[in-house]
Amino acid sequence: MQKSKIAGIGMYVPSNVVTNNDLLKYMDTSDEWIQERTGIKERRYAHRTEETTTTMGVEASKIAIERAGITPQDIDFIVFATLSPDYYFPGCGVLLQRAMKMKEVGALDVRNQCSGFVYALSVADQFIKTGMYKNILVVGSEKHSFGLDFTTRGRNVSVIFGDGAGAVVLQPATNKDQGILSTHLHSDGESAEILAMFNPGTHANHWMDQSLADFDEAEIGQMFFSHNMIDKAQVFPNMDGPAVFKKAVVKFPEVIMEALTANGYQPSDIAVLIPHQANLRIAQFVQQKLKLTDDQVYNNIQQYGNTTAASVPIALCEAWEKGKIKEGDLVCLAAFGSGFTWGSALLKW
């Protein structure tokens, strides 16, 4: 079957830099705590009204499309990964299709949080392999700054996340030694609530003994959103950080090894590993476990925080722009996040 290759890549981050010290205005935290636990020094926040998840995706896509040597009208399928969409529905894919004046092509939104981009890339890869499409735009974008709890109550989550977007154009590989070698996707819903945003939703407290929202007094028409939910701060993401950490440091190395083994490689063969930028400590743990050198792992969480579905394409783009990825290099993308879902992609650049 025809392999696919990344023909163009782009990234966009908002100009507004928010340092750890800037967060002291909103919550009880410290630069020292954040850097020590996560490695993050600063992140970017989108302009409140002028930028959205889709507009940032558009900016990254323009660059990726131009670098692929095509125009938006050449795109024949869109896969858009995000957990912070402009609208609850429809998804960002159609908003991007409209904004970029593309043809009436298919637009698919992927809701796999931190592993969203790897999932989206894998979906696109299958469509290229079967010959169904020739120019697929794969986007990861997030505007976290709009939906976090910026009080001390939400500090374990809000200090971690940042805004930004990355995009790639996937095309059939013309050179047989180039392109995506394989992708590997996994999930384990046992811990779905460990990193989650429950409301608004239709769960009706079905899945947990613990109440995630007060529905008892609610009438039809009051269940999806209520003042009560807002008053009790039940509309923000929840995370059991240590539990996420423990699972991530097992699943990252596992899924990287799965990709390497499937293609007859070992860790020392990797030119660059792009791990999802969840937490610098997680990436360092993975590096140590696989005995990779500093040159083999690219991290930029220090500057951008965790940008969820955007983190892999942003890091990949930046690494490539800095000349750290060259033609023929073995590149591994790996991600883990809410769900839990995790995955990897191994490619020859």
Ligand SMILES: CC(C)(COP(=O)(O)OP(=O)(O)OC[C@H]1O[C@@H](n2cnc3c(N)ncnc32)[C@H](O)[C@@H]1OP(=O)(O)O)[C@@H](O)C(=O)NCCC(=O)NCCS
């Ligand atoms: C979130 C994370 C940084 C927290 O670090 P930790 O060492 O596990 O810290 P804990 O959650 O055990 O909390 C330790 C203390 O720090 C406090 N704390 C939490 N957030 C804080 C913040 N932003 N600033 C200051 N103190 C904070 C807690 O309240 C707690 O205080 P206590 O001991 O008085 O109760 C860490 O668990 C982590 O990175 N986990 C993985 C998260 C992740 O990668 N998420 C994205 C998945 S894709």
